Amino acid sequence: MNDHKALILDEVRKYHDDVQTVGEFVPGVTEIWPTGAVHDVADRVALVEAALELRVAAGQRARRFESEFARKMKRRKALLTTSGSSANLLAVSALTSQRLQDMRLRPGDEVITVAAAFPTTVNPILQNALVPVFVDVELGTYNPTVDMVARAIGPKTRAIMIAHTVGNPFDVADMARLATEHDLFLIEDNCDAVGSRYDGEPTGTFGDLATVSFYPAHHMTMGEGGCVLTSNLVLARVVESLRDWGRDCWCEPGESNTCLKRFDYQMGTLPRGYDHKYIYSHVGYNLKATELQAALGLSQLGKLDDFCAARRRNWRRLREGLDGVPYLLLPEATPRSDPSWYGFVITVDPEAPFEASELVGFLEARKIGTRRLFAGNLVRHPAYADQPYRIVGDLTNTDIITTQTFHVGVYPGLTDEMIDYVVSSITEFVRVRG
Structure with missing residues (x-):
């Protein structure tokens, strides 16, 4: 590495320190994203x-x-x-x-x-x-x-x-x-x-x-x-x-x-x-x-194992915190598996005294990001209206997912404080509306 390149990369490290601010988490104000990337100084230097x-x-x-x-x-x-x-x-x-x-x-x-x-x-x-x-x-x-x-x-x-x-x-x-x-x-x-x-x-x-x-x-x-x-x-x-x-x-x-x-x-x-x-x-x-x-x-790639461990940790914290909250079907790992979770999926019981969309709206108002479980039922989307396909059995659960299911984040950028705020917010909503 020549001296000029080394100087530039050293400046990149300083720049990273300048812009990498971690502010205090303020409930209801700080965004809690459902997904996101985590970058460090090594990533910035590698790219430059x-x-x-x-x-x-x-x-x-x-x-x-x-x-x-x-x-x-x-x-x-x-x-x-x-x-x-x-x-x-x-x-x-x-x-x-x-x-x-x-x-x-x-x-x-x-x-x-x-x-x-x-x-x-x-x-x-x-x-x-x-x-x-x-x-x-x-x-x-x-x-x-x-x-x-x-x-x-x-x-x-x-x-x-x-x-x-x-x-x-x-x-x-x-x-x-x-x-x-x-x-x-x-x-x-x-x-x-x-x-x-x-x-x-x-x-x-x-x-x-x-x-x-x-x-x-x-x-x-x-x-x-x-x-x-x-x-x-x-x-x-x-x-x-x-x-x-x-x-x-x-x-x-x-x-x-x-x-x-x-x-x-x-x-x-x-x-x-x-x-x-x-x-x-x-x-x-x-x-x-x-x-x-x-x-x-x-x-x-060198951080992948740590990223996966953080996702598992955040998922467990949500699962333990929401365990026993009524009207919510919480996710379960498939038997014999050890998932590296992408998100924490929640299905609202169709018999609940509130709609899934109401819970989603409540969370979004508190800056807690949510996402649907992707497309819900794909065959109900206009893109597939004239496409050839076959359905075997019925899509009962898929239709429930379309209206009743969403997920919140578990990605490594979330802190315990953020996860606990998600848990308390969901618990509060169900307690008041249930």
């Missing part, structure tokens, strides 16, 4: 240092992040991308690749999922001309059971794609066995669940593919960003191709002839010797992340 090098396109840091994150998540490959949503798009699209031969998904094939979801878990199914098959979820865990999914399997079913809702794992070991028994692909949407475990193993390690988000609301952040994880090297190569314009070449940007036969290929109806750097084997996208995002991700 990468910017000084002016290498913006994905490079050495991106490759290093992919390697370290794959190791952290116990997968052979991690493919960095622009967002968790684009990771979902790449994961589903990969299953349609001709590289999978007879196993590939084709238009009209069905993918089992849930309607109580974030839309970008479901949208890639439709965007690939596949048909989502919706099943209900349980209240409390907010995940489907294996039996619910098993009943939805039909002659056109080819895959299962489900999120670990708010970090709470679905019964992923048995779901993976179900998928294997029926020759189905399993995609774990792990965007809300980095750090969660099932049977002692990380979520994201049970399916053929898993996806992660690095949006500020999630367990670690790059500002924007996401990742596709897999231990299947064929699928990894397909995801990489789809992410990188659909190209067949695997040279890193700025590299040439990694395969030592750049001008020896004959593919499609192209003439033999056509430059492999410009041969395309998929109808792809450009969904690569940047070197700046990777720099921030590497810094955040």
Whole structure:
């Protein structure tokens, strides 16, 4: 590091100290956010240092992040991308690749999922001309059971794609066995669940593919960003191709002839010797992340375990504080799981003497941020009115979630004082209105 760069980074550290003010918490005045990122001086320095090098396109840091994150998540490959949503798009699209031969998904094939979801878990199914098959979820865990999914399997079913809702794992070991028994692909949407475990193993390690988000609301952040994880090297190569314009070449940007036969290929109806750097084997996208995002991700990755521990601690404090409050269904971890929670989900009993919207309004007036459980029932949204889908059973609990369910925050930036104020506010409202 040259002297000028060292001086700049030292000034960045001083700047961080200048602007990093932690004010006194004032109940009802200080915002208590439902989600948020936690940054420290190392994050700021990492981002500025990468910017000084002016290498913006994905490079050495991106490759290093992919390697370290794959190791952290116990997968052979991690493919960095622009967002968790684009990771979902790449994961589903990969299953349609001709590289999978007879196993590939084709238009009209069905993918089992849930309607109580974030839309970008479901949208890639439709965007690939596949048909989502919706099943209900349980209240409390907010995940489907294996039996619910098993009943939805039909002659056109080819895959299962489900999120670990708010970090709470679905019964992923048995779901993976179900998928294997029926020759189905399993995609774990792990965007809300980095750090969660099932049977002692990380979520994201049970399916053929898993996806992660690095949006500020999630367990670690790059500002924007996401990742596709897999231990299947064929699928990894397909995801990489789809992410990188659909190209067949695997040279890193700025590299040439990694395969030592750049001008020896004959593919499609192209003439033999056509430059492999410009041969395309998929109808792809450009969904690569940047070197700046990777720099921030590497810094955040070192704090991930502490972030997850804080989320668990905040969730437990809320759960213990609200235990026994009437009219509220509190969240429960799925048996055999150890969730790294995204949020604390509350469902108001439909028979309660108040509406969930009234409790939400009360909390928001006290500067306690709330969020719905994503889209509630997706099939009730205008975007899906004319889309093809199938529903198996009914969506009774999903409809309850639409009107009665919300979540408050557990992210690491919240203090015990803030958590206790959330507990006392909810308790006060129920006591007065109940």
